[in-house]
Amino acid sequence: MICAKRVFRCFKTVERWGNYITGAAGPFFVGLAVILMSMGTVCFFDVIAPDLSFPLLSVPLCVLIATNLFAHYYYVVTVSPGFVGESPREPGTSFLWAKKRKPLTSGVRWSSRGLKITQATSTKCVKCANTRPERAHHCRICKKCVLKYDHHCPGINQCVGIHNERHFVMFMAYLVLSTFCLCVTGYPYFMNSLGITYTPWNHYVPEIMFAMIFILSVVLCFAVGVMLSYHLYGISWGETTVEAQDHEEYRKKAKRRNETFVNSYDLGRSKNLAIFFNIGEGGYSPLTLFIPFRINPYTDGYSWARREGYERHEGLRQGEELTDDDDDDDV
Numbered sequence: 110m111i112c113a114k115r116v117f118r119c120f121k122t123v124e125r126w127g128n129y130i131t132g133a134a135g136p137f138f139v140g141l142a143v144i145l146m147s148m149g150t151v152c153f154f155d156v157i158a159p160d161l162s163f164p165l166l167s168v169p170l171c172v173l174i175a176t177n178l179f180a181h182y183y184y185v186v187t188v189s190p191g192f193v194g195e196s197p198r199e200p201g202t203s204f205l206w207a208k209k210r211k212p213l214t215s216g217v218r219w220s221s222r223g224l225k226i227t228q229a230t231s232t233k234c235v236k237c238a239n240t241r242p243e244r245a246h247h248c249r250i251c252k253k254c255v256l257k258y259d260h261h262c263p264g265i266n267q268c269v270g271i272h273n274e275r276h277f278v279m280f281m282a283y284l285v286l287s288t289f290c291l292c293v294t295g296y297p298y299f300m301n302s303l304g305i306t307y308t309p310w311n312h313y314v315p316e317i318m319f320a321m322i323f324i325l326s327v328v329l330c331f332a333v334g335v336m337l338s339y340h341l342y343g344i345s346w347g348e349t350t351v352e353a354q355d356h357e358e359y360r361k362k363a364k365r366r367n368e369t370f371v372n373s374y375d376l377g378r379s380k381n382l383a384i385f386f387n388i389g390e391g392g393y394s395p396l397t398l399f400i401p402f403r404i405n406p407y408t409d410g411y412s413w414a415r416r417e418g419y420e421r422h423e424g425l426r427q428g429e430e431l432t433d434d435d436d437d438d439d440v
Contacts, residue, residue, distance in 0.1 A: 134263060135263050135265075135266030135267070136266055138263045138264050138265075138266065139186055139264070139265065139266050142182070142264055143182075145322075145325065146178065146179065146182070148318065148322055149287070149288075149291065149322050149325075149326060150175050150179075151314060152291070152295075152314050152318065152319050152322045152323075153171070153175075153287075153290075153291050153295070154171070155312050155313050155314045156295065156298050156312045156314055156319055157291070157294050157295050157298060158171060161294070171290070173399070174283060174286055174287050174290070175287065176401060177279070177283045177399070177400075177401045178280065178283040178284060178287050180401030181276045181277075181279045181280035181283060181401055182265075182280050184273065184276040184280075184401075184403060185265050185269075185273045185276040185277045185280050186265045186266065186267070188272055188273040188276060188403075189267075189270075189272060189273070190255050190256070190258075190267060190268040190269060190270025190271065190272055190273050190274075191255060191256040191257070191270045191271040191272040191273075191410055192251075192253045192254065192255055192256070192270075193234075193239050193240075193241045193242075193245055193253070193254040193255070193256060194239060197409055198272060198405055198409070199405075200404075200405055201403060205402060205403050206402060206403045206404070207393050207394070207397045207400075207402035207403065207404045208393075209391075209392065209393055224376070224384070224407075224414040225414060225415050225416075225417055226408070226412050226413070226414055226415075227412060227413060227415050227420060228411070228412050229242035229243045229244065229410075229411050229412055229413055230242070230243050230421075231243070232430075232432070234247050234254050234433070235432065235433070236252075236433060237252065237253065237254060239254055241254045241256075242256070242410060242411045243413070244256070244257045244258070244349070244352070244410070244413065245257065245258060245410070246258035246351055246433055247433045248261050248268050249261075250268075251267065251268055255268045255270040255271075256270050256271040256272075256410030256411075257270055257271035257274065257349060257410055258270055258349065258351060259274055259277075259349040259350045259351065260350050260351070262277070265277070271406050271408075271410045272405075272406065274349075274385075274406075275385065275386060275387070275404070275406065277340075278337070278340055278341070278344070278385075279398075279401075281333050281336060281337040281340065282337055284329065284333050285329075285330055285333050285334045285337055288326040288327075288329050288330035288333070289330050291322075291323065291326045292323065292326050292327050292330055295319075295323055295326075296323075298319060298323075299319070299320060299323040301316075302316035302317070302319045302320040302323075303316075303320060304316075341382075344381060344382060344385045345378040345381050345382055346372065346375055346378070346381065347372055347374040347375035347376060347381045348372060348374065348375070352372075352374075355430075355431045356370065356372055358431060359422065359424065359425050359429070360424075362424075362425070362429060363424030363425065366424075368423075368424040369423070369424050370422065370423065370424035370425060371416070371419065371422060371423035371424060372422060373415045373416050373419040373420070373421055373422050373423070374413060374414070374415060374416075375416065376414060376415075376416060384407045384414060386398065387404055387405070387406060387407045392407065
């Protein structure tokens with residue numbers, strides 16, 4: 110028993126050091142990401158873009174993709190994820206903000222849009238002692254509770270939460286799209302940069318730089334594509350990354366009682382995707398998927414849309430909700 114406690118404390122120490130290193134290295138990851146994306150953009154427009162077919166159509170389309178890529182990364186890095194206790198977010202008035210089709214319902218900070226919106230239940234965080242609504246979790250790196258916490262991402266040097274999760278998904282989507290385009294259209298130039306074909310290299314970008322960016326694009330297209338698919342799958346089921354893990358435990362508990370767990374946030378796949386991206390009736394125009402505007406989520410994080418007839422999850426009893434693990438060495 111004593112040995113088990115020592116092993117547990119050792120793992121806790123390693124975990125805390127890992128959290129510290131991750132937090133400290135965040136700005137370097139952001140700088141590296143900006144450099145690599147810039148290099149990829151220069152490679153594409155210097156080497157590939159001049160030879161594209163229908164340049165009056167293809168080049169502006171490529172510019173739009175690159176603009177979305179950089180804009181959503183800028184948003185996901187600079188927009189606070191939404192910490193518990195922050196002042197309510199109001200839509201901005203600058204040209205960067207999209208305009209809603211209809212004004213928000215009077216007296217609340219979200220659109221009803223035919224959805225059943227219920228007030229979130231509250232609990233007390235055992236780590237920061239703040240009262241927080243459901244779907245909020247404590248981040249060990251930021252040391253704060255985040256509304257609709259998904260995960261802490263070193264690549265953006267902060268958490269993914271209610272106010273920047275849409276930009277995070279959009280950034281991944283445009284990163285996959287841009288790397289895919291570079292891989293498909295840049296393959297002949299890649300072979301040329303390796304000396305396999307013998308076409309003169311009349312570009313400002315060195316062959317070695319283009320070859321490295323091409324290989325990196327192949328890796329990122331696959332890796333980020335898997336991550337994007339996982340996130341979109343979770344969104345279509347009305348759950349975050351953390352909730353997907355928690356709901357698996359809830360399903361097991363419910364199954365042992367011969368009951369069925371039902372996620373009350375799951376409104377159906379199309380509706381889940383619509384309210385996540387906040388488009389459609391009562392939301393923003395679908396054009397916001399292609400033009401990188403700032404938009405607010407459909408809720409302020411203290412109320413949630415639920416299935417009709419559900420006030421909470423079915424198959425989950427009071428007190429069975431999973432909470433964040435303690436950091437104390439009291440085990």
